[in-house]
Amino acid sequence: MGNLFARFGTGLGALIVGLVAAWLVSMVLAPNLMMLDFSLRPNLMPAQIGGLDDHYTLANFAALAGDPVHRVIFLKTIWASALVMVTTLAVTYPIAYWMAKVASPRAAALAVMALIIPFWINEVLRTLAWYILLAFGGPLNAALLWLGIIDQPVRWFGDFGVLAGMVYAYILFMLFPIYNSISTLDTVQIEAARNLGASTPRIHWRIVIPHAKAGIATGCVFTFMLAAGSYVAPALLGAPGSRWFTEIIYNWFFEGGNWNRGAAYALVLLTLYMLVVLATLKLFRVNLADVAK
Amino acid sequence: MTVRIETEGVARSAAGRDWTAKAAALLPRIIFAGYMILFFTYLFLPLVVMGAATFNTSKFPTVTPWLGTTLDWFSALWSDQAMWRALGLSFLIALAVIAIALPAGTAAALFLTSLQPRARTFLYAFMVSPLLTPGVAIGIATLVLWHQLGVGGGTFLIVLAQASFITSYVMLMVVARLQRFDRVQEEAAAGLGASRFMIFRRILLPYLRPSLLAAAFIAFLQSFENYNTTLFVRGTETPLTVYIATKVRTGLTPAVNALGLILIGVTILAAIAIEIVRRRSAGRPVA
Numbered sequence: 001m002g003n004l005f006a007r008f009g010t011g012l013g014a015l016i017v018g019l020v021a022a023w024l025v026s027m028v029l030a031p032n033l034m035m036l037d038f039s040l041r042p043n044l045m046p047a048q049i050g051g052l053d054d055h056y057t058l059a060n061f062a063a064l065a066g067d068p069v070h071r072v073i074f075l076k077t078i079w080a081s082a083l084v085m086v087t088t089l090a091v092t093y094p095i096a097y098w099m100a101k102v103a104s105p106r107a108a109a110l111a112v113m114a115l116i117i118p119f120w121i122n123e124v125l126r127t128l129a130w131y132i133l134l135a136f137g138g139p140l141n142a143a144l145l146w147l148g149i150i151d152q153p154v155r156w157f158g159d160f161g162v163l164a165g166m167v168y169a170y171i172l173f174m175l176f177p178i179y180n181s182i183s184t185l186d187t188v189q190i191e192a193a194r195n196l197g198a199s200t201p202r203i204h205w206r207i208v209i210p211h212a213k214a215g216i217a218t219g220c221v222f223t224f225m226l227a228a229g230s231y232v233a234p235a236l237l238g239a240p241g242s243r244w245f246t247e248i249i250y251n252w253f254f255e256g257g258n259w260n261r262g263a264a265y266a267l268v269l270l271t272l273y274m275l276v277v278l279a280t281l282k283l284f285r286v287n288l289a290d291v292a293k
Numbered sequence: 294m295t296v297r298i299e300t301e302g303v304a305r306s307a308a309g310r311d312w313t314a315k316a317a318a319l320l321p322r323i324i325f326a327g328y329m330i331l332f333f334t335y336l337f338l339p340l341v342v343m344g345a346a347t348f349n350t351s352k353f354p355t356v357t358p359w360l361g362t363t364l365d366w367f368s369a370l371w372s373d374q375a376m377w378r379a380l381g382l383s384f385l386i387a388l389a390v391i392a393i394a395l396p397a398g399t400a401a402a403l404f405l406t407s408l409q410p411r412a413r414t415f416l417y418a419f420m421v422s423p424l425l426t427p428g429v430a431i432g433i434a435t436l437v438l439w440h441q442l443g444v445g446g447g448t449f450l451i452v453l454a455q456a457s458f459i460t461s462y463v464m465l466m467v468v469a470r471l472q473r474f475d476r477v478q479e480e481a482a483a484g485l486g487a488s489r490f491m492i493f494r495r496i497l498l499p500y501l502r503p504s505l506l507a508a509a510f511i512a513f514l515q516s517f518e519n520y521n522t523t524l525f526v527r528g529t530e531t532p533l534t535v536y537i538a539t540k541v542r543t544g545l546t547p548a549v550n551a552l553g554l555i556l557i558g559v560t561i562l563a564a565i566a567i568e569i570v571r572r573r574s575a576g577r578p579v580a
Contacts, residue, residue, distance in 0.1 A: 003407040007479070009489035019400035027457035028423055031434030038437050095332055098325065113568060118336050120560045122518040124534045125553045129339035131541060132346055132354050132550075139342055142357035168339065221425075229427035231521050236541055246429050246521075253525065259437065266433045270426060277425050288418055 039264035060264030070248055070265075077245040078272065080159075081227035084166045088174040088223050089216070091167075096175055096215075097208065100182035101190065112179075119172040127232045130165045134237065161237035162244070169233060170226045174219035181215025182208060217284035225273055245269060340557065347550040354547040369548040376552060379536035386451050386532060387516040393456040394512050395505065398463025405464070406471050421465070423458035431458055432525030446528030454526045455516050462515060463508040470504040510567070 005013040040056045048054065064070055099108045118126065133140050134156035141153040156164075185208060193203045209216070234244035249269070252262030281287065346354035350361040370376060401420055405413055423431065435454040436446060444450065474497070482492045520534040527535060540549045 004404060007407060007489070008403070008493060012490055012493055016400040016403055019397045020404045023397040023401065023457070023460050024419060027435075027453060027460075028419075031431075031438040031457070034438040034441060035430070035434040091332070094325070094328065098329070113564070114333065115336070116564050116568075117557075117561055118340065120514065120564055121340070121557055122534065122537075124518070124520050124537050125343075125556060126339070128537060128541060128549070128553060129343040131545075132343050133339050135353070135355060137353075137357075138355055139357045168335075171336075225425070225427065229429055229521060231429065231524060232538060236538065246427075249429060249433070250524070253433070253436075259440075263433060263437055266427070266430045270430045273425060273427055288421065 035263045035267060038260050039267045041260050043258045043260045060261045061268070063261060064265060064268060073243050073248055074245050074268070077228055080163060080166075081224050084163060084170065084227040085174075085220050085224045087163075087167050088171045089178075089220065092171060092175040092178060092219075096178035096182055096212075097204075099179050101185070101187060101208075115172060115175065119176070123169050124232050126169050127165050127236050130161070130168060131236050134161050134164070155239075157237055158239035158242045161239075162234050162242055165233040165237040166227045166230060169230075170223045173222040173226060177215040177218040177222070178212055179215070181212040185211045213284045214286045217280050217286050221277055221280050224276055228272065228276075229269065343550055344554045344557065347547050347554050349547060352546060354545060354550045366547040366551045369546065370551040370555075373548060375531070376533075376536060376548075379531050379533045382448065382530060383517055383533040386448060386455065387513045389448075389452040390456045390459055390516040391509050391512045393452065394460040394463050395509055397456070398460045398508065399467050399501070399505065401460065401464040402467035402471055405468060421461055423461045426458070428458075428519070428521030429525065432522040435522075436526050446526045447530055450526035450528070451523050451530065451532065454522045455519055458522070459512045459515050462511055466504050466508040466511065467501060470501055474500055 004016060007013075008016060039060055040058070042053060042057055042059060044051075044053060064074065099111050103111065132138060135141075136153055136155060136157075140156065141150070144150045145153065189207055189211075190203055193207055198206070229246060230244065231246045231250065234242065234247055238244065238247075245265070246269070249262050249265045252258050252265060256262070277288075342356055343354070345356050347366050348362050348364070349356060349359055350363045350365070351358070405416060405420065408416060432454050435450055435457065439445075439450055439453075478496050478500075479492050482496055483489075487495070518534060520538065523532055523535060531539065537549060537552070540546075
């Protein structure tokens with residue numbers, strides 16, 4: 001801290017400290033503490049606030065545990081997000097490896113360029129693209145009917161639509177970190193292993209994957225979190241039977257009118273995030289600085 | 294698509310000239326090429342379908358059946374007042390977010406790099422935590438706090454909620470460049486009698502310029518395409534992402550596809566421009 005003032009002087013140093021404090025205290029810490037406070041209070045009429053009933057309680061959290069519908073949706077959200085994570089990992093690993101180690105530099109650069117474009121396109125637009133593709137009278141049903149694979153149009157909206165939309169929206173968050181980490185692996189190591197007679201699966205298991213673990217961890221954390229916290233895909237591609245946990249939270253705020261319960265649900269989602277991050281960091285033995293890159 | 298010939302394949306074919314061995318070595322590459330084609334089709338086909346549907350006269354955006362080719366949906370988009378309002382609002386929000394996140398993120402990076410290692414680790418975790426928080430929770434936390442202070446959802450809260458996590462991105466990008474900064478330059482300037490403010494303005498700030506520009510661009514993009522956080526703090530305001538999502542519910546026409554097509558076009562141009570700038574600056578030796 002003294003360092004800062006010695007380097008920038010009193011005025012500029014104070015401005016820097018002020019800006020950082022304003023950000024971390026008023027925009028990060030205070031809102032989260034208020035959300036915690038909200039989640040621990042019952043939902044009261046304005047007249048009751050400050051009265052006998054206005055005390056801290058865990059009732060809002062107990063409500064989630066006790067409501068079978070919400071509990072199932074919460075667990076399904078976790079399970080389905082894990083499925084999105086595993087699917088994107090399985091699909092992108094060979095591509096990341098190809099781009100980093102097999103392709104010529106020109107082909108790899110071209111592939112990266114081609115991938116950046118969908119990566120930058122708005123998530124809402126990408127989801128809209130799937131909304132059009134999967135529509136009941138849409139191109140996917142038309143193509144499958146024409147090929148004779150189905151004889152009735154299929155209603156894709158629902159669990160399938162949500163998962164397909166999410167895999168599509170988040171797949172590049174898995175591909176890029178893995179590609180980046182495999183790129184830093186010296187190809188000589190792979191060739192040495194091959195010359196010593198290691199099989200291809202063994203090379204991947206013992207050399208490439210251990211080297212790329214920070215990238216794999218990053219990709220897993222981000223795809224899981226983006227999926228679990230997604231709102232667009234379930235809202236656009238879902239059906240009444242495929243509700244997502246974020247939709248329940250939204251309803252507490254804007255349809256149920258119980259902000260306290262909504263805040264508690266949001267806090268549960270936040271806790272889930274923290275657990276996933278910590279578990280992944282521990283599992284892959286990487287630190288936060290590697291993931292946040 | 295060119296795939297580098299594996300050394301193993303060359304050795305085998307040179308030794309035996311056995312066509313079955315050759316075919317066996319070729320097979321994985323054929324399978325892989327097929328896989329790549331499939332992957333890129335998967336990535337681009339939905340976007341192509343969405344773009345193509347803009348030119349179909351069908352009132353619901355689709356390419357099957359093709360009822361006739363038209364450019365009418367562009368003029369429908371052009372005369373959509375709500376779209377223009379949403380676009381203007383999104384721009385306004387993004388600029389306001391940059392105005393907050395750029396100074397705050399830069400200050401955070403400077404603050405962080407002047408700390409002891411132990412304090413740095415802790416503060417770093419605190420500063421990146423908004424990136425590891427669900428966007429929904431960021432929106433709710435902001436909404437709840439300001440509700441207690443008597444401020445409801447609206448443009449102001451959208452800006453605050455977005456800036457709270459976009460500042461983290463700016464901080465990361467500035468830190469990355471600061472780590473390669475040579476303090477000797479500052480010492481030399483001080484030795485020559487420059488004031489500390491002068492050193493900051495004439496040495497550090499110009500050095501950080503590329504990362505500040507890149508950070509401003511990322512901040513704009515993040516703000517412009519944000520939906521999850523915005524949804525909770527928007528009040529009755531409708532930025533562009535909310536406008537598009539609402540259209541899907543209330544009456545989607547290919548005019549929205551026209552908008553999507555234009556946004557994709559702008560994105561491609563921006564991606565190419567950034568790549569050119571990046572390559573040019575990569576070719577230049579770093580100061």
